Amino acid sequence: MFRTRRLRANEKIRNMVRETRISKDSLIYPMFFEEGENIFEEIPSMPGQYRMSIDRCDYVIEELLEA
Numbered sequence: 326m327f328r329t330r331r332l333r334a335n336e337k338i339r340n341m342v343r344e345t346r347i348s349k350d351s352l353i354y355p356m357f358f359e360e361g362e363n364i365f366e367e368i369p370s371m372p373g374q375y376r377m378s379i380d381r382c383d384y385v386i387e388e389l390l391e392a
């Protein structure tokens with residue numbers, strides 16, 4: 326029997342033995358583009374996600390870079 330309790334004794338050991346590391350840099354943000362101009366509409370089945378034309382994506386990219 327292997328007891329992992331000792332591996333959780335302090336934060337440094339927990340960080341060393343953890344299997345999953347998620348950082349902001351490893352996340353992918355979905356962007357949906359449509360041909361045309363001046364298009365920016367919410368996708369009904371995915372709240373908070375938008376279908377946009379290339380000319381409208383600069384606003385979304387600026388928001389993501391600030392986050």
